[in-house]
Amino acid sequence: MHSHGPLSRSKPSHPTINPHDLPPNAHPASLMFLTVTHSLPSLSQALTSLTASSHTRRLVALVLDTFSADAVEVARRFGLPAYVYHPSSATALAFTFYYPSLDEDEIVISRKFGELVLSEPLRLPGCMPFDARDLSDLVQDTSSDFHATLVHLCKRIRHADGVIVNSFLHLEASPIKALQNGKNPPVYPVGPIVQLSSSNSSSSECLAWLDDQPENSVLYVSFGSGGTLSYEQFDELAYGLEMSGHRFLWVVRAPNGSALSGYLNPQKEDPFEYLPKGFRDRTQGRGFVVKSWAPQVEVLRHGSTCGFLTHCGWNSTLESVMSGKPLIAWPLFAEQRLNAAVLSGEFKVALRPRVNEKGIVEREEVSRVVKCVIEGEEGKEMGKRMGVFKDAAISALSKDGSSTRTLETLATKWRNMEI
Missing domain, CATH: 3.40.50.2000 (Glycogen Phosphorylase B;)
Structure with missing residues (x-):
């Protein structure tokens, strides 16, 4: 240097x-x-x-x-x-x-x-x-x-x-x-070293959709730039978001056997083809699904966004801190489990869904944690604690x-x- x-x-x-x-x-x-x-x-x-x-x-x-x-x-x-x-x-x-x-x-x-x-x-x-x-x-x-x-x-x-x-x-x-x-x-x-803005965010359809949603009503769902779910887990997440009855913005990537597949191979499949039959029709109006990428910084900063279901990558974690949004911690690989443990156990700004004996978060559990974050007292308390970290980050x-x-x-x- x-x-x-x-x-x-x-x-x-x-x-x-x-x-x-x-x-x-x-x-x-x-x-x-x-x-x-x-x-x-x-x-x-x-x-x-x-x-x-x-x-x-x-x-x-x-x-x-x-x-x-x-x-x-x-x-x-x-x-x-x-x-x-x-x-x-x-x-x-x-x-x-x-x-x-x-x-x-x-x-x-x-x-x-x-x-x-x-x-x-x-x-x-x-x-x-x-x-x-x-x-x-x-x-x-x-x-x-x-x-x-x-x-x-x-x-x-x-x-x-x-x-x-x-x-x-x-x-x-x-x-x-x-x-x-x-x-x-x-x-x-x-x-925190984070992006201040996302590229090409000005023309994003999902931001226009967020503009039409009530304040603090939407759960943002994203597993980072390359994380993927198994076929079974993909279905359970979709049905759980539907069961919750709450608004969501989901960045969808085609399911795969490897959580790392999005990093290892560029995805050529249409992820919408893997959504449960009729899912987009049934959630129309309160659910917005985008393929592979969304302007995350702007989404998290948006007044309609209430919380973030995240893979707990550190960049995503710090971006959520800077926006003051509570988390649902859903780690996939690398140090993400370590981050999830700290966010939920020490910082107390995240809920960590329970998994079954096969390591799957079932749809009922997805629905439960979404409701906790968006409408429950626990979610409000996590939001207050995250707000303290946001102020501290700005001060730093x-x-x-x-x-x-x-x-x-x-x-x-x-x-x-x-x-």
Whole structure:
């Protein structure tokens, strides 16, 4: 990173990665890590070009994505401090630092076949206790390729000169203070970093539909940019929304056997074809269904939106915080279960639907939690608590706010490196 000025007047070339160099059927996270690994020579070449150019201001730091942590060593070769940007919560960062030593605590009874069993809840410094179900997508079978990737990345991040985290003090005060214990790299909470607006939102039909709905009457339903449901769960959600009798705006993606399918393969199927027969006719007027994408920032900010049924991705969580809307926590994969546990158990701004023995949220349960959020006292209390977090988020980003001061401290540190 430069303290100021353009990166370069001539752009170095960035050769693409040959897919045949990557192992087939590997975990998506492992593929991201390997893609970065194959790109390190290109990064070295680019840094060589930048440092040799007379038109380039002196480089003072390199800021890396979590999956690019191996580039810390590249930065070292160029005498650059390296910082990792962690786009998720401070709680998830605490787990990231802890993960390589998980087995040393001897609380893991089994992690075979994706079924995690713990002898007791996991207690991380500054965090609430976590049950096995909150960690099941994070703690991998030791024989999996992803486990080795996770251990490697978690250890490598500790070699960074600092970690920039997308959170703020009032939201996660205890985890952040626990992370700033001198044993970890310095942690810089600079969030919430969220989009201020969505692209192409001005012509969105769903916003026009929201304009015609009563205030605080609509549940927004979305599972992020790539999350998908199973065929059975897709049906149960549809029938549950219908049973609730409440208004909803649902971003629909075709069901699939994998919750990750929307990330792994672009969807070509029409998701409307999978809706229950007659569903759109029966819910006409109080339900609005859109394919694949909606202007989420504007939807959440809209006065007609009352709550958000979400997969608990951290970006979506922070966008809901900034809009002050309570949540129905429906995690799918990765650290989303961890986020859901914190949102429902610690922050108390989310309801977490009960699942049956097959892991399905049945339609009656969908209807129950929708009613709780939109018409129940519990939903109103969650909304009040979320409003407090909204005010705190706005304060953190203000001129004298905690996140602004933290970022200024870091920028000043980099600026002094140039002198």
